[in-house]
Amino acid sequence: MKVLIASGGTGGHLYPALVLAKKLKEKNCEVLFALRANASAPKGIVSADVPSVQLESAPLYRANLFKNVSSLFINLKGFMQCLKIVKDYKPDLTAAFGGYASVPAVLASYLRGVPVLVHEQNSVPGLANKICALFAKKVAVSFEETLEDFSGKGTWIGNPVREDIFKGNKTSARQALGLDPQKTTVLIFGGSAGAKAINKAVESSLKTLARVASTIQFIHQAGNSEETTRLDSNYRQSGFQAVVRDYFQAMGDCYHASDLVIARSGAGTIFELIAVKKPAILIPYPHSAGGHQIKNAQVLERAGCAKLVMESPELSNQLTGFIQNLTENPQNLARMQESYGRFPESLLDAPNRLADLAMSLAKS
Numbered sequence: 276m277k278v279l280i281a282s283g284g285t286g287g288h289l290y291p292a293l294v295l296a297k298k299l300k301e302k303n304c305e306v307l308f309a310l311r312a313n314a315s316a317p318k319g320i321v322s323a324d325v326p327s328v329q330l331e332s333a334p335l336y337r338a339n340l341f342k343n344v345s346s347l348f349i350n351l352k353g354f355m356q357c358l359k360i361v362k363d364y365k366p367d368l369t370a371a372f373g374g375y376a377s378v379p380a381v382l383a384s385y386l387r388g389v390p391v392l393v394h395e396q397n398s399v400p401g402l403a404n405k406i407c408a409l410f411a412k413k414v415a416v417s418f419e420e421t422l423e424d425f426s427g428k429g430t431w432i433g434n435p436v437r438e439d440i441f442k443g444n445k446t447s448a449r450q451a452l453g454l455d456p457q458k459t460t461v462l463i464f465g466g467s468a469g470a471k472a473i474n475k476a477v478e479s480s481l482k483t484l485a486r487v488a489s490t491i492q493f494i495h496q497a498g499n500s501e502e503t504t505r506l507d508s509n510y511r512q513s514g515f516q517a518v519v520r521d522y523f524q525a526m527g528d529c530y531h532a533s534d535l536v537i538a539r540s541g542a543g544t545i546f547e548l549i550a551v552k553k554p555a556i557l558i559p560y561p562h563s564a565g566g567h568q569i570k571n572a573q574v575l576e577r578a579g580c581a582k583l584v585m586e587s588p589e590l591s592n593q594l595t596g597f598i599q600n601l602t603e604n605p606q607n608l609a610r611m612q613e614s615y616g617r618f619p620e621s622l623l624d625a626p627n628r629l630a631d632l633a634m635s636l637a638k639s
Contacts, residue, residue: 294435358386555575579610
């Protein structure tokens with residue numbers, strides 16, 4: 276069985292796509308990735324041994340329709356590429372995970388009679404997936420409340436979480452990262468490409484937090500080398516022990532080493548937090564389509580597992596207060612962690628459910 280997997284270039288699209296690919300390979304399926312050329316994801320997310328082709332694709336704009344003129348020509352070129360890929364590869368199924376590159380792949384597959392499966396990661400569907408859903412047999416959703424957006428095609432699956440997220444424990448993870456085994460550990464990241472607003476807010480809070488530098492340490496995914504260099508210097512100058520990198524390949528170690536997570540609230544992050552049961556301060560990306568990151572974060576906030584903080588000029592002061600309160604009152608962290616018990620363990624079986632659905636559609 277052959278499966279063509281089409282995905283945008285960010286970690287939020289790619290990680291669940293890669294999890295599906297791994298599960299399908301375990302079931303003796305062959306996979307080929309169709310990815311957006313010049314994608315923004317850090318190198319190494321898609322390893323060299325994963326067969327892939329790159330497509331021309333461009334964003335479609337909701338607010339400014341005139342910008343779509345040039346995008347249409349680029350996407351037409353990507354569509355022609357996809358027609359040839361589908362003709363030559365002859366997939367039994369195309370699985371689309373959102374992002375601009377998925378649209379031409381889905382259209383080409385549909386026109387050549389290849390069944391289409393769409394996976395929507397977020398609580399509010401993206402524009403690319405709304406288009407792709409028109410040509411899909413099924414739309415697998417991460418959040419149950421999203422089912423109503425897909426008029427009978429939707430089926431609840433959850434968001435597949437990478438296997439490495441589950442591996443490890445606090446002691447071995449802190450040892451691997453060279454951290455103090457006793458200090459309260461805060462993990463900070465803004466998605467696979469980092470978040471400058473979060474970096475800046477944390478940086479501004481360090482002087483105030485310096486009085487507790489002997490009891491707190493940080494793991495910080497900065498996003499790029501310039502941010503990494505500056506943040507690393509500021510942590511050291513403020514007296515903090517910290518591990519700062521552009522990007523962490525072994526994200527499982529980062530989660531397991533931490534007591535508190537500060538992050539954006541993409542769907543991948545939400546489901547990873549559920550998997551590892553870590554208390555969190557979530558700062559939604561303010562320009563996410565349809566405000567989906569706010570709605571994602573609200574899922575954990577309502578359950579009592581996370582604090583939702585909007586990006587604003589007061590973000591640094593708010594983070595300072597939350598970090599002080601939560602790290603100086605470990606019972607609050609424990610209470611947030613216990614609240615993850617409200618989520619069913621079946622969430623963690625999403626990879627198998629998605630792979631089984633893909634294979635059933637391919638056989639139909």
